[in-house]
Amino acid sequence: MSSKNSKKKLFLSILVVVIVILAIGISWTTFRLHRSESTTSKEACLHSISVAIYNGTGVWRSGIDALELYLKSRGINFTLVNATSIRNGILKNYNVLIMPGGWAYDYWLALGPEGNAMIKNFVKNGGGYLGICAGAYYAARAIMWEAGIYHYSLGIADLVAIGPKKGYPWPAEVVLRINSTKEGMRLGLNKTYAAVYIGGPEFGYLSGNITVLAVYGDDGKPAIVLARYGKGRVALSGVHLEVRESTWQVLDVLLNYLAGCKK
Numbered sequence: 129m130s131s132k133n134s135k136k137k138l139f140l141s142i143l144v145v146v147i148v149i150l151a152i153g154i155s156w157t158t159f160r161l162h163r164s165e166s167t168t169s170k171e172a173c174l175h176s177i178s179v180a181i182y183n184g185t186g187v188w189r190s191g192i193d194a195l196e197l198y199l200k201s202r203g204i205n206f207t208l209v210n211a212t213s214i215r216n217g218i219l220k221n222y223n224v225l226i227m228p229g230g231w232a233y234d235y236w237l238a239l240g241p242e243g244n245a246m247i248k249n250f251v252k253n254g255g256g257y258l259g260i261c262a263g264a265y266y267a268a269r270a271i272m273w274e275a276g277i278y279h280y281s282l283g284i285a286d287l288v289a290i291g292p293k294k295g296y297p298w299p300a301e302v303v304l305r306i307n308s309t310k311e312g313m314r315l316g317l318n319k320t321y322a323a324v325y326i327g328g329p330e331f332g333y334l335s336g337n338i339t340v341l342a343v344y345g346d347d348g349k350p351a352i353v354l355a356r357y358g359k360g361r362v363a364l365s366g367v368h369l370e371v372r373e374s375t376w377q378v379l380d381v382l383l384n385y386l387a388g389c390k391k
Contacts, residue, residue: 173389174380175203177223182263183208186234191260194370195228198379211238214246224256224386227263229326229368235266236280244282251284252358256386258379261328264364265289267355268329285355285362286335291327293344293366298327305345306352306367312341316381320345323375328366342378352378354385361386 181195192208199206209218209225219225225247227235236244251257259267268289271278281289292298304325308317321342330349331338342352344366355362363382369375383389 173387174383177204177383177387178221179204179206179224179226179383180209180219180222181206181226182210182214182228182235184210184235185238186232186262187228187230188262191229191368191370194368195226198370198376201376202380204383211240211243214239215243217246219246219250219255222255224258224383225250226258226260227266228370229261229263229328232262232266232271233278233280235262248282248284248357251360251362254359256360256383257284257357257362258382258386259285259362259364260370261326261366261368264331264366265291265329267362267364268331269333271329272332284357284360285338285353285364287331287338287353287355288333289329289364289366290332291329291366293325293328293330293347293349295346296325296327301326304367306342307345308342309340311339312352312381315341315385317341317378321375321378322372323351323367323369323378324371325367328368329364330366331364341381352382361388 179199181192183192196206239247247257257267265271266281267285268281269283269286270288271281272288272290274292296302302325303322305320306323307320313319330344330351331353332349334350334353337356339354340350341354343349344351351367352365355364363386369378
């Protein structure tokens with residue numbers, strides 16, 4: 129009798145182990161399928177968007193070249209646009225406008241009141257705006273540069289763009305660490321990155337509709353933020369995410385957000 133009980137217990141133990149292993153296997157397979165479907169969905173969303181890159185007076189050409197390489201690597205359709213084409217209404221053909229590094233005051237002068245109004249209306253009506261360095265200054269409510277306050281900006285993000293960072297005077301080019309916030313990691317950012325900095329802003333005087341995705345590693349000041357303007361979405365970066373392939377993944381996250389691929 130004891131022998132039969134022992135065999136029965138052994139059989140039941142083996143059965144439980146098999147059931148647990150099968151359950152774990154099914155759960156892991158389901159997780160992988162869900163993750164794969166989610167990734168594929170995001171990639172498909174990115175491949176379906178059209179991006180306009182501003183290439184007018186004052187842009188940093190190396191930044192444009194790097195953006196082109198990035199977008200080509202992702203299979204994203206893009207076109208270079210200038211102040212004249214923006215004033216003529218070309219943005220209606222695109223989902224996202226990228227304003228790259230360069231000099232915000234030159235953008236302001238070249239685009240003029242009509243071009244600036246076109247960009248604001250584009251975002252207000254549901255377009256996405258990605259501002260990098262000068263493009264980030266250009267989106268702010270106001271610009272604080274070397275203690276001077278300037279208002280040659282669009283005002284589509286309710287914050288002040290402040291630069292250059294203390295200890296890194298223009299035009300010094302350095303690599304700085306940026307650390308993702310909990311919200312940044314929730315959207316898919318890694319914990320930390322080494323990013324190129326060339327006089328870009330940190331963001332201050334933030335209103336309630338600003339979300340901080342990453343901060344500068346040296347002082348904890350906001351380095352990458354999201355905002356809403358009307359029906360549109362705005363993403364601003366004080367660092368040059370386009371320059372190094374190791375930070376292209378951040379651009380993936382930002383474009384996913386701007387295109388509505390990620391809520």
